[in-house]
Amino acid sequence: MRTRRNYGILVGGGPAPGINSVISSVTIEVIKRGHSVIGFYDGFRHLMNGDTKIEFLTLPKISRIHRLGGSILHTSRANPTRDEDKLRTTVETLRNLEITHLVTIGGDDTLFSATRISEYSRKYLGHELHFAHVPKTIDNDLPLPAGIPTFGFESARSEGAAIVGTLYTDARSTGRWFIVVAMGRKTGHLALGIGKSASATITLIPEEFELGNRISVSVIVDTIAGSIIKRLALGRPHGVAIVAEGFMEFVPPEEIKKIIPFNQDLERDEHGHLRLAELNFSDIVKYAVRRRLEEFGIKLTIVDQELGYELRSVEPCAYDIDYTRNLGYGAVDFLESGGSNAMITIQGDRIVPMTFEELLDPETNRVRVRKVDVSSLSFKIAREYMIRLNRADFEDPDKLALLASTAKVSPERFRSEFEHVLSELDRVTPAGVS
Numbered sequence: 001m002r003t004r005r006n007y008g009i010l011v012g013g014g015p016a017p018g019i020n021s022v023i024s025s026v027t028i029e030v031i032k033r034g035h036s037v038i039g040f041y042d043g044f045r046h047l048m049n050g051d052t053k054i055e056f057l058t059l060p061k062i063s064r065i066h067r068l069g070g071s072i073l074h075t076s077r078a079n080p081t082r083d084e085d086k087l088r089t090t091v092e093t094l095r096n097l098e099i100t101h102l103v104t105i106g107g108d109d110t111l112f113s114a115t116r117i118s119e120y121s122r123k124y125l126g127h128e129l130h131f132a133h134v135p136k137t138i139d140n141d142l143p144l145p146a147g148i149p150t151f152g153f154e155s156a157r158s159e160g161a162a163i164v165g166t167l168y169t170d171a172r173s174t175g176r177w178f179i180v181v182a183m184g185r186k187t188g189h190l191a192l193g194i195g196k197s198a199s200a201t202i203t204l205i206p207e208e209f210e211l212g213n214r215i216s217v218s219v220i221v222d223t224i225a226g227s228i229i230k231r232l233a234l235g236r237p238h239g240v241a242i243v244a245e246g247f248m249e250f251v252p253p254e255e256i257k258k259i260i261p262f263n264q265d266l267e268r269d270e271h272g273h274l275r276l277a278e279l280n281f282s283d284i285v286k287y288a289v290r291r292r293l294e295e296f297g298i299k300l301t302i303v304d305q306e307l308g309y310e311l312r313s314v315e316p317c318a319y320d321i322d323y324t325r326n327l328g329y330g331a332v333d334f335l336e337s338g339g340s341n342a343m344i345t346i347q348g349d350r351i352v353p354m355t356f357e358e359l360l361d362p363e364t365n366r367v368r369v370r371k372v373d374v375s376s377l378s379f380k381i382a383r384e385y386m387i388r389l390n391r392a393d394f395e396d397p398d399k400l401a402l403l404a405s406t407a408k409v410s411p412e413r414f415r416s417e418f419e420h421v422l423s424e425l426d427r428v429t430p431a432g433v434s
Contacts, residue, residue, distance in 0.1 A: 007332075008099040009057070010040040010047075011075040012110030016136045016152025017316035018324035019105055021066035023073060025328025026103050027057045033336060038097065043106075044113060045078035047093045048086040054097075066321055069313040079109065081116045091121045094129060102131040103331045107150075108142060108359075108367035111135070111343060115356045118341055130340035132331040132353070134324075138311060140189035143359050143368040144345055146376075151327060154319045156183075156190060156311035161197035163307060164240060168198065171238040176301035177228060178239075179289065181282035183308035184246045188372050191244035194307070196382040201239035202227045203386060206246045207372040208423050215250040221288045223421040226389035228293065228300070233406040237300060239387070245308070248281055282306050296407040326351075374425065383425065391426045394419055 007030045011019055023039065030037040039055040040046070046053040055061070055073065065072055080090040094102070094117070104114040111133045121129040135142045138156035140149050160182060167178045180200075182191035188205020195203030204223060209215045224241045231239050282304035290302050316324065323346070330344045330351035342353035361368040372379060393399045394415055404414035 005035040005100050006098045007035055007037040007101045007103065007335075008040055008094065008097070009037060009073070009103045010043050010105070011071045011073050011136075012043040012104065012106035012113065013075060013077060013137065014107075015070055015075060015312040016138050016150075017069055017155035017312075017314050018151040018320040019071040019075070019136060020062075020068045021316060021321050021324035022103075022105050022134050022136075022151070022328040022331075023057070023071075024062045024066045025325045026332055027062045028059065029329050029332040031059060033332070035101075038099065039073045042074045043076040043078050043110070044080045044090060045076045047090045048078060048080040050089050050093055052093065052097065066325065067315060069315045075106075077109070079113060081113050087116065087120055088124070090117055091125055091127070091129070095121065095125060095127045100128065100130065101335050102129060103134065103328075103335075104131060105134045105136050107135070107137040107139070108369075111356065111359070111367060115341060130335055132334050132339070133343040134327045134331055135343055135345070138190055139184045139187060140193075141185070141187040141370050142343075143370045144354075145347055146373070148345065148347060149323075151320050151324045152312075152316070153190065153193070154323075155314055155317040157193040157197060158317050159311050159314045160190065160194035160307050163310065164194055164198035164200055164242065167305065168200070168240045171240055174301070175237045176303060177241065178303050178305055179224065179241050179243065179282055179286045180305045180307055181243050181245050181285070183311065184244050186246045186249050186369050186371075188244035188246055189370075190311075191242050191246075192372055192379065192382060195242035196378075196385075198240075198242075199385070200242045201231065201386065202388045203242040203244075203382065204247070205244040205372055206250050207374050208383075208425065210250070210371075215247065217251055217255050217288060219421060220247060220251075220285065221292050222418055223388060224285070224289050225292045226418045226421055227387055228289070229296075229298070229403060229407050229418075230389060230393070231387055232298070233402045234387075243282070243285055245281060280304075280306065296409065298407070389418055389421055391422060394422075 009026055027037050037057045039057045041053040080086045104110050114131045114133055118129050118131050121127045135150050136152055137150045138152045140153040142150050171178050182194050184190045188207055192203055192205050206215055286302050286304040326346055327344055334353050339353055342355050345352050345354055359367045400411045404411040407414055
């Protein structure tokens, strides 16, 4: 006779479309196999304080939730690994509830916490806690194989592209520019996905500029200003620039503070990451770009927009519903087969667990960050359709003269002011469409 097991499920990090679909799929599969499942509210927040804010999940309670955005179990960034007392309390609370199997939904921080909890439970309390992690983030930056997105990314990209498409229509109708900062802690996946899908005028991601280790506010500002001048030279006073929020992790804080138009503190969350969503980076970039253009006597309306919270809790698209139901099933099937301590992925229509060791960066001993591959075909095509200064603009005397005339300076002055924005990619092959 099969032993009845107690499953737990919790959500960490920010919301992402598809969370409820995973909760639904896990619950259905656990109950079908004769076990019970408890949902923990607010990630690890209550567990690490010895509280049991829980929900006994049943089929009626999770019926049809797979189509809903947000998380019925809520979520938090509470980190039980920062303090050993909190870590021990978390483990003891799970043990007292007789939880033997845990499904965590989240990003790299939630995976790290689950790994530490499982290790601590076995080593210090002699309690075997098996866990499976379902990778969730609209940032798409977990180290899955190339071409495999994290769940939530496709829904966020679709919603973001629709919003940017509307902003572009407004820009064209009113003759203005929008500067849109898209969420993404360290990478440009979401910004690039939105920009390419919405045919934004220009999209900037940190991976491109890391090639030459030249990430600075001046490069970001002058690249956008150069794009605006190039559009004006073509008789088009409007456009949309997408900027990845991830730049904030690479630009020195003191440099950011120099151009902040008002006082803002650079706060960090429980895992030590900058609270990027609370710092109005788009307003900072807008202010700096407008000030830069005014140096050339160019005045136009620039509107800033942050894209983040608008994307995280939208209803999942069909792709993410299908994807997350598969992942939820995969997590339970993996645990029921005797597996433990792994992240569940789907590769080539197969469920493939990836161990924590496979995901680690040996230099930082933390989960690797998957960055945009700027040598990929997808990025090269995206780059080709952007309107931005490129090598040909400086090598062709007629193009250079037109740009300089638009900026009301000599060709030599224009070159000295803007040639530094060419990235390593521009130095290899011309890019951009005029």
